[in-house]
Amino acid sequence: MVYRAHVLLSSAAEQSGEIEQALLDSLYNLNLQDEVQVLEVATLGNPRLEPQIVVYPEGIQYVKLTPENVQHIVEEHLYKGRLVEDLMYVEEPVEPLPAPSTKEIRVVLRNIGKIDPLNIEDYIAENGYQALAKALTEMTPEEVMEEMKISGLRGRGGAGFPTWLKWSFAQRASGDAKYVICNGDEGDPGAFMNRRVLEGDPHSVIEGMAIAAYVIGAEKGYFYVRAEYPIAINTLRVAIEQAREYGLLGENIFGSGFDFDIEIRMGAGAFVCGEETALMHSIEGKRGMPRTRPPFPAQSGLWQKPTNINNVESYANVPQILLKGGEWFASMGTEKSKGTKTFAIAGKVKRTGLVEVPLGITIREIVYDVGGGILNDKKFKAVQTGGPMGGCIPEQYLDMPVDYETLGKVGSIMGSGGFVVMDEETCMVDIARFFMEFVQDESCGKCVPCRVGTRRMLEILTDICEGRGKPGDIERLEELGEYIRKGSLCGLGQGAPNPVLSTIKYFRDEYEAHIYDKQCPAKVCRKLIEYKIDPDTCIGCTRCARNCPVNCISGEAKEVHVINPDVCIRCGICSQVCPVDAVHIY
Amino acid sequence: MKSLEELQKIKERALQRRKLSGEGTRARIIVAMGTCGIAAGARDTMAAILKTLEEKKITDVTVTQTGCMGLCEYEPIVQVKVGEEDLITYGHIDVNRVPELIEKHLIGGEPMEAWIIQPSS
Numbered sequence: 070m071v072y073r074a075h076v077l078l079s080s081a082a083e084q085s086g087e088i089e090q091a092l093l094d095s096l097y098n099l100n101l102q103d104e105v106q107v108l109e110v111a112t113l114g115n116p117r118l119e120p121q122i123v124v125y126p127e128g129i130q131y132v133k134l135t136p137e138n139v140q141h142i143v144e145e146h147l148y149k150g151r152l153v154e155d156l157m158y159v160e161e162p163v164e165p166l167p168a169p170s171t172k173e174i175r176v177v178l179r180n181i182g183k184i185d186p187l188n189i190e191d192y193i194a195e196n197g198y199q200a201l202a203k204a205l206t207e208m209t210p211e212e213v214m215e216e217m218k219i220s221g222l223r224g225r226g227g228a229g230f231p232t233w234l235k236w237s238f239a240q241r242a243s244g245d246a247k248y249v250i251c252n253g254d255e256g257d258p259g260a261f262m263n264r265r266v267l268e269g270d271p272h273s274v275i276e277g278m279a280i281a282a283y284v285i286g287a288e289k290g291y292f293y294v295r296a297e298y299p300i301a302i303n304t305l306r307v308a309i310e311q312a313r314e315y316g317l318l319g320e321n322i323f324g325s326g327f328d329f330d331i332e333i334r335m336g337a338g339a340f341v342c343g344e345e346t347a348l349m350h351s352i353e354g355k356r357g358m359p360r361t362r363p364p365f366p367a368q369s370g371l372w373q374k375p376t377n378i379n380n381v382e383s384y385a386n387v388p389q390i391l392l393k394g395g396e397w398f399a400s401m402g403t404e405k406s407k408g409t410k411t412f413a414i415a416g417k418v419k420r421t422g423l424v425e426v427p428l429g430i431t432i433r434e435i436v437y438d439v440g441g442g443i444l445n446d447k448k449f450k451a452v453q454t455g456g457p458m459g460g461c462i463p464e465q466y467l468d469m470p471v472d473y474e475t476l477g478k479v480g481s482i483m484g485s486g487g488f489v490v491m492d493e494e495t496c497m498v499d500i501a502r503f504f505m506e507f508v509q510d511e512s513c514g515k516c517v518p519c520r521v522g523t524r525r526m527l528e529i530l531t532d533i534c535e536g537r538g539k540p541g542d543i544e545r546l547e548e549l550g551e552y553i554r555k556g557s558l559c560g561l562g563q564g565a566p567n568p569v570l571s572t573i574k575y576f577r578d579e580y581e582a583h584i585y586d587k588q589c590p591a592k593v594c595r596k597l598i599e600y601k602i603d604p605d606t607c608i609g610c611t612r613c614a615r616n617c618p619v620n621c622i623s624g625e626a627k628e629v630h631v632i633n634p635d636v637c638i639r640c641g642i643c644s645q646v647c648p649v650d651a652v653h654i655y
Numbered sequence: 656m657k658s659l660e661e662l663q664k665i666k667e668r669a670l671q672r673r674k675l676s677g678e679g680t681r682a683r684i685i686v687a688m689g690t691c692g693i694a695a696g697a698r699d700t701m702a703a704i705l706k707t708l709e710e711k712k713i714t715d716v717t718v719t720q721t722g723c724m725g726l727c728e729y730e731p732i733v734q735v736k737v738g739e740e741d742l743i744t745y746g747h748i749d750v751n752r753v754p755e756l757i758e759k760h761l762i763g764g765e766p767m768e769a770w771i772i773q774p775s776s
Binding site: 423 | 656657658659662665666668669670672673685687688689690693719720721722723724725726727728
């Protein structure tokens with residue numbers, strides 16, 4: 070049937086049943102039922118405007134309706150073709166957008182959002198390249214290293230190795246050529262700290278690399294950036310060209326006799342290439358797989374030459390340390406974890422996004438002050454730090470300081486700065502399964518425990534989530550996790566069991582509920598839940614039955630409806646459209 | 656780059672340029688164009704700004720870009736600095752808001768209060 074007009078009706082409001090009835094009655098009274106189609110939708114947006122409809126083809130939105138003015142709209146708009154202006158939606162004055170009240174300190178991100186990344190002079194105006202000038206003209210490599218030692222900067226890629234020590238190994242190693250590499254292969258799902266630095270302030274990283282090259286005696290640097298960051302790569306390319314033009318890369322920089330230049334290498338998306346030895350294989354054009362260490366890159370790295378490899382954020386800290394002094398940097402953070410760290414806050418918080426906070430800040434401060442608290446004011450359940458190989462930290466550690474050692478103690482890692490917040494509606498077994506699926510997919514396959522073990526762990530977790538869990542599964546997971554951790558070469562395998570082991574440690578009861586009671590306490594795992602209609606609440610409006618995609622709800626109008634659990638796919642649409650909240654999950 | 660003095664000279668030049676004096680530039684518009692901004696439509700916003708300025712024959716305003724300032728949920732973000740006045744940061748500036756923003760703030764001199772992201776408390 071062809072209709073001349075369509076009315077979208079939001080079923081989100083409590084009164085939407087009456088509105089619908091009024092709409093259908095008025096259409097019928099004017100004999101418009103074959104000309105105008107009424108379509109129910111879950112929501113039309115802004116809940117403050119409910120009950121609301123949108124009339125097409127004009128696309129007019131009528132808001133805050135009553136059954137009486139719905140009748141008026143049908144008569145005027147749909148019958149006579151006149152718009153009802155006083156019921157139409159007018160854009161309300163927007164309340165001023167509040168900026169987050171933060172506990173942020175910006176060191177790495179100091180220039181981002183302030184300067185034009187495509188204009189080197191903007192960076193120079195913010196004291197850009199002053200640190201390189203100072204290092205090259207006033208300081209010996211040893212003096213630079215000493216300043217780095219005082220600062221206490223540790224690797225921001227995750228492992229937290231002291232940066233000055235890494236530099237000193239590469240400096241002492243002998244070789245006819247040496248290299249510096251910047252690891253910009255940021256692959257953790259939901260992490261974009263490095264991307265933001267590369268897109269917003271590429272010169273700070275270039276300057277940091279040049280200083281590192283000066284210290285270890287390298288003339289050549291490589292940027293390894295994943296191809297999924299096209300804007301970052303383009304910005305970086307422009308930045309390198311401009312630095313060459315201004316003589317800040319190239320030969321005899323600042324008349325000091327120091328030569329240095331940088332090339333970009335793009336990663337093809339393999340997660341494991343963020344591991345330093347795999348990354349160097351990838352630059353060399355080989356298959357990106359990790360190798361045994363020692364020899365460490367500082368002795369034998371890229372093309373078997375001494376190589377220093379640091380993360381984007383580590384390098385971006387360097388110019389500030391030289392300009393303001395190691396003492397200044399060390400004044401931020403804790404005894405062993407100095408300075409600031411960027412985190413990508415994701416998950417169930419009000420303000421997701423990228424923040425930079427001093428190390429030693431508590432998890433509570435990050436979640437509630439910086440992140441604005443849990444979405445919809447639900448209850449905090451856990452936070453996963455450090456990307457897919459990090460562990461889940463439960464509520465009891467909310468007041469724990471965030472630093473390298475403390476995170477390690479509770480079974481997680483700093484990683485590159487992922488920070489995924491979970492609320493009470495998150496199933497911890499399902500989360501563990503999700504991350505296991507990721508690492509299983511990204512395992513390069515070199516080490517058998519990682520290749521086969523993660524696969525087995527994923528199968529067990531999937532069984533548990535789908536109601537096939539059996540006694541002994543938890544112990545099996547723990548045992549496998551231990552083997553994988555011990556028997557893998559690189560951080561991917563060594564860290565892969567973390568999400569599973571930490572959730573078993575802190576949320577064992579949830580695993581047991583899945584295995585023994587075949588229940589998902591968070592009501593997430595579809596195979597373990599059932600949607601039921603409460604016969605005392607159901608008003609027989611038929612809405613659930615009409616919206617069910619698999620037609621598994623039966624019942625006559627004005628009578629109680631019933632869901633057939635054998636056909637139901639647990640999509641939850643019935644519970645969304647029910648006007649009286651009669652559909653519950655069991 | 657041969658010396659620290661040369662770097663200092665460039666720095667001073669860049670700072671001078673930022674002050675906008677003596678270049679026939681009355682105001683500066685900065686569009687945040689990180690991945691977050693672009694995903695939220697910053698390219699369209701940028702195009703709309705350039706088009707609106709051209710239509711209104713405004714030539715004494717420079718338009719530049721910057722990276723992500725950490726308020727991704729407010730993208731597209733546009734900053735406006737008129738003369739010596741404070742830099743004002745606007746959130747959610749989509750294509751539809753551009754003409755009004757330019758009309759009211761750049762031509763009329765009155766910032767669009769409702770769209771401003773308030774400074775951190």
